[in-house]
Amino acid sequence: MRIGDAAATAGTTPRALRFYEQRGLLPPPVRTRTGQRTYSTADVARVKIIRELLSLGLTVDDIATLSDHLHLLDGDTLPEHTVPDRIRLPQASEMFRRRLEVVDEHITRLTRLRQLLSVCHAQLAETAPPANESPDPARPTTTA
Amino acid sequence: MRIGDAAATAGTTPRALRFYEQRGLLPPPVRTRTGQRTYSTADVARVKIIRELLSLGLTVDDIATLSDHLHLLDGDTLPEHTVPDRIRLPQASEMFRRRLEVVDEHITRLTRLRQLLSVCHAQLAETAPPANESPDPARPTTTA
DNA sequence: CTTGCATCTGACGCATGGGTCAGGGTTTAC
DNA sequence: GTAAACCCTGACCCATGCGTCAGATGCAAG
Numbered sequence: 256m257r258i259g260d261a262a263a264t265a266g267t268t269p270r271a272l273r274f275y276e277q278r279g280l281l282p283p284p285v286r287t288r289t290g291q292r293t294y295s296t297a298d299v300a301r302v303k304i305i306r307e308l309l310s311l312g313l314t315v316d317d318i319a320t321l322s323d324h325l326h327l328l329d330g331d332t333l334p335e336h337t338v339p340d341r342i343r344l345p346q347a348s349e350m351f352r353r354r355l356e357v358v359d360e361h362i363t364r365l366t367r368l369r370q371l372l373s374v375c376h377a378q379l380a381e382t383a384p385p386a387n388e389s390p391d392p393a394r395p396t397t398t399a
Numbered sequence: 400m401r402i403g404d405a406a407a408t409a410g411t412t413p414r415a416l417r418f419y420e421q422r423g424l425l426p427p428p429v430r431t432r433t434g435q436r437t438y439s440t441a442d443v444a445r446v447k448i449i450r451e452l453l454s455l456g457l458t459v460d461d462i463a464t465l466s467d468h469l470h471l472l473d474g475d476t477l478p479e480h481t482v483p484d485r486i487r488l489p490q491a492s493e494m495f496r497r498r499l500e501v502v503d504e505h506i507t508r509l510t511r512l513r514q515l516l517s518v519c520h521a522q523l524a525e526t527a528p529p530a531n532e533s534p535d536p537a538r539p540t541t542t543a
Numbered sequence: 544c545t546t547g548c549a550t551c552t553g554a555c556g557c558a559t560g561g562g563t564c565a566g567g568g569t570t571t572a573c
Numbered sequence: 574g575t576a577a578a579c580c581c582t583g584a585c586c587c588a589t590g591c592g593t594c595a596g597a598t599g600c601a602a603g
Contacts, residue, residue: 289598292551316589358512362509368456369503376499402579415562436581546602547601550597551596551598555593558589566581572577573574
């Protein structure tokens with residue numbers, strides 16, 4: 256599978272795959288002797304995971320730090336590629352901790368923002384002719 | 400009050416104030432006849448609100464759209480400056496609705512991410528020699 | 544063999560929220 | 574009166590996550 260198909264299958268673009276590779280999110284893929292990248296379905300799966308993590312708010316650098324442990328997620332079965340060292344494990348663990356803190360903080364902030372927006376919205380509805388309003392959707396759908 | 404003091408009082412920099420002004424978050428301030436900007440305490444209050452909203456994740460453009468309604472928040476008492484029209488009210492209301500949706504979505508995503516991180520962290524702790532771990536911080540501190 | 548799409552590398556572009564000069568006037572303090 | 578500190582505008586710089594072009598090959602089809 257060459258880069259175009261791989262990218263399409265993963266729901267992204269060739270450019271993104273090269274970018275991920277360059278930034279260490281993806282192992283350097285097997286090349287044909289003429290230099291064309293070839294990807295396996297495992298590679299594609301990994302790309303999907305990467306996209307998921309990005310969409311969740313992790314940065315490229317975060318994911319690069321994690322790249323040797325991505326197999327902990329879903330069906331990703333790619334071998335570790337950059338470093339086999341256990342030395343970075345505590346570091347990764349630290350990163351998780353810090354990330355968790357940041358995420359918790361974000362959630363807190365967003366919850367406050369939500370409240371604020373909803374107050375503004377309500378006040379606006381009072382002073383303005385009611386156009387088309389949705390009844391206050393109460394609290395965030397923490398259904399996840 | 401000139402720009403330096405105003406910025407310092409609001410906890411930011413002169414550059415930021417000029418930037419907010421340029422992007423329509425702040426009304427063009429009164430100038431001395433030599434062209435220096437002067438700010439009132441109301442202006443400063445508004446800057447604080449702007450910073451709060453930014454820190455909550457609103458973009459500059461969002462806040463610009465809201466700028467005529469910022470007085471709904473806190474003690475902001477600046478007059479509306481760009482448009483007195485009521486025409487944009489429904490639009491602003493729409494914006495609030497959409498923003499609320501986006502925020503809710505973010506909260507949902509972040510909550511998922513949080514869970515994911517916490518799983519990874521736990522698995523890492525299993526396979527790795529326990530260096531220095533914090534006991535799983537459970538759920539986001541929704542203390543706000 | 545030739546056409547035409549896919550791929551290669553390298554480099555510059557975009558939006559965000561400002562930081563940081565550069566080159567020149569203003570205000571304040573001694 | 575003169576230096577220090579502040580302010581002015583305009584312009585370029587940073588990191589992120591790619592998009593987009595340019596010029597050169599590669600590959601599959603007729």
